[in-house]
């Protein structure tokens with residue numbers, strides 16, 4: 001039985017996987033569902049999963065923040081399927097693993113229709129757990145560092161219960177993900193479902209929406225367009241940024257390993273938003289201005305993952321530092337914006 005190192009053993013054994021898994025003469029491909037697979041992290045995950053020719057990948061997405069364009073290299077591939085589907089509706093597909101990512105992640109998008117964000121987190125996760133129960137699939141939830149809210153301990157390890165405003169403008173996401181984690185553990189204890197929970201810290205890289213609103217994409221797009229970098233006040237708030245290929249590696253290790261989690265996956269390198277702006281300015285456009293602008297309510301003041309568990313239980317740690325990741329993302333943004341580097 002998988003464990004997170006704590007005493008969370010389930011009452012029942014997990015459901016049996018498909019009989020094909022035990023077939024003597026026929027080795028079926030691993031069928032993997034990725035919800036939210038047309039989004040930023042999801043599409044990179046799909047690319048990695050598709051590299052293994054023993055994997056069949058099914059993506060479901062409602063294209064709220066994702067795009068078919070992110071998956072176009074796989075259209076027509078015999079091991080790939082794309083379904084337009086909203087996870088708040090039930091779904092029945094025969095799969096062995098479910099990577100459940102579907103949920104808008106950028107604050108401006110998750111606040112846009114907060115009731116829908118809660119439904120996506122709660123009803124969407126219930127639906128995917130129901131599917132996992134029915135077909136005996138292992139399911140991984142992409143939870144978030146936002147479950148720690150505005151953390152009062154630093155860095156954050158997985159034993160910290162968090163400091164979350166239950167009625168604020170970010171609660172649809174923070175509390176939604178907290179309920180999603182609760183549902184995962186209740187299905188695990190009550191029905192023996194094999195679960196994995198990743199608590200993802202801020203992730204960046206190619207394919208982020210250019211007008212996504214998140215800080216790294218904002219600063220890079222602004223620097224390329226010669227627009228001032230908008231540091232939200234006070235500018236001393238911190239974040240820790242993980243490059244997307246490291247993130248995907250961590251998610252796959254978690255899925256394939258024996259630990260339920262929750263496990264923090266993120267890069268412990270910590271920067272204030274002013275430092276991030278300085279870094280982007282230096283790397284992309286030394287002439288660009290940095291200005292300060294108003295912030296939004298309940299913005300966490302500090303965030304940095306303690307990744308002891310990821311290191312010891314998954315043998316994982318990030319390999320790409322911010323100063324190497326920013327130029328990789330710049331290349332992608334320049335080609336999509338059609339703005340080449342100044343001579």
Ligand SMILES: NC(=O)c1ccc[n+]([C@@H]2O[C@H](COP(=O)([O-])OP(=O)(O)OC[C@H]3O[C@@H](n4cnc5c(N)ncnc54)[C@H](O)[C@@H]3O)[C@@H](O)[C@H]2O)c1
Nearest residue numbers: 036038039040041062063064065066086087103105202203
């Ligand atoms: N990127 C980060 O920094 C970060 C940090 C913590 C957690 N996460 C989590 O990782 C996951 C992916 O994040 P991302 O950065 O790739 O975001 P994203 O917005 O690029 O991707 C989310 C995908 O889910 C789809 N989606 C949203 N609601 C849906 C619904 N109801 N039904 C079906 N599809 C739906 C979107 O269209 C999109 O393709 C999310 O669960 C997010 O909460 C991301």
Ligand SMILES: O=c1ccn([C@@H]2O[C@H](COP(=O)(O)OP(=O)(O)O[C@H]3OC[C@@H](O)[C@H](O)[C@H]3O)[C@@H](O)[C@H]2O)c(=O)[nH]1
Nearest residue numbers: 105106107144146213214215218230231232237273299
């Ligand atoms: O233009 C900007 C945008 C943002 N910021 C600041 O940058 C920091 C990070 O903001 P982002 O919007 O990128 O992301 P947040 O850290 O608030 O939320 C993020 O973290 C956890 C994930 O689950 C969420 O999906 C993700 O968006 C905040 O302090 C914000 O005030 C700026 O200074 N300027």
